Amino acid sequence: DAGVIQSPRHEVTEMGQEVTLRCKPISGHDYLFWYRQTMMRGLELLIYFNNNVPIDDSGMPEDRFSAKMPNASFSTLKIQPSEPRDSAVYFCASSTRENTEAFFGQGTRLTVV
Amino acid sequence: QKEVEQDPGPLSVPEGAIVSLNCTYSNSAFQYFMWYRQYSRKGPELLMYTYSSGNKEDGRFTAQVDKSSKYISLFIRDSQPSDSATYLCAMSATNYGQNFVFGPGTRLSVLP
Numbered sequence: 561d562a563g564v565i566q567s568p569r570h571e572v573t574e575m576g577q578e579v580t581l582r583c584k585p586i587s588g589h590d591y592l593f594w595y596r597q598t599m600m601r602g603l604e605l606l607i608y609f610n611n612n613v614p615i616d617d618s619g620m621p622e623d624r625f626s627a628k629m630p631n632a633s634f635s636t637l638k639i640q641p642s643e644p645r646d647s648a649v650y651f652c653a654s655s656t657r658e659n660t661e662a663f664f665g666q667g668t669r670l671t672v673v
Numbered sequence: 674q675k676e677v678e679q680d681p682g683p684l685s686v687p688e689g690a691i692v693s694l695n696c697t698y699s700n701s702a703f704q705y706f707m708w709y710r711q712y713s714r715k716g717p718e719l720l721m722y723t724y725s726s727g728n729k730e731d732g733r734f735t736a737q738v739d740k741s742s743k744y745i746s747l748f749i750r751d752s753q754p755s756d757s758a759t760y761l762c763a764m765s766a767t768n769y770g771q772n773f774v775f776g777p778g779t780r781l782s783v784l785p
Contacts, residue, residue, distance in 0.1 A: 567753070593773075602777035603717070603761065651716055660705055660765065662773060664716030 564665035566652050572671045578640040583652030583666045584633055594637050595651040642672045676700055676729045679776035688785050692749040696762035696776045703764040706738050708747045752783045
């Protein structure tokens with residue numbers, strides 16, 4: 561298995577633009593997580609899905625952020641409109657109920673100018 | 674007070690040194706304790722996993738948990754330049770991943 565795959569690896573966008581981050585979890589994993597990492601706040605859980613259903617989105621900073629998981633092999637995190645303070649590295653991770661380990665993707669480095 | 678606290682470093686040590694990395698936490702419900710290693714511009718990867726109190730050893734790495742003190746440690750023996758990374762502790766009350774709480778990470782540099 562190729563692991564968790566995220567795209568794009570880097571994104572530079574202007575303030576006010578819509579940004580969509582993509583994630584393909586490991587096949588067979590039924591949990592998917594979106595995290596944001598910054599120097600100031602560390603690694604923060606934004607939202608997680610179980611069997612494609614959003615379970616806890618309490619970490620989503622505000623309504624500008626939304627996440628979907630239309631099927632077991634694909635998820636998106638959308639920011640609309642983007643702001644400079646959204647600049648961070650966004651990680652997607654997946655795991656199974658039987659395994660505590662979360663497998664992380666390489667991350668998407670987002671810069672909003 | 675943050676739920677999980679960790680000295681951010683950076684911590685610089687010479688090659689071969691013993692490294693001690695630590696986290697403290699406030700939630701007594703945490704039972705599953707993990708250490709993740711994150712290389713620059715990469716995602717975190719699981720290094721050690723421990724349940725409840727006690728020690729666990731894996732090669733040059735030893736994880737210790739003291740639930741009574743709400744304190745966990747990761748020891749690295751004979752540290753190598755390849756150990757240079759950020760080390761994140763993570764904790765969970767359940768044995769599956771959705772309740773992970775991560776520490777802010779300690780940046781470690783092992784100098785040749």
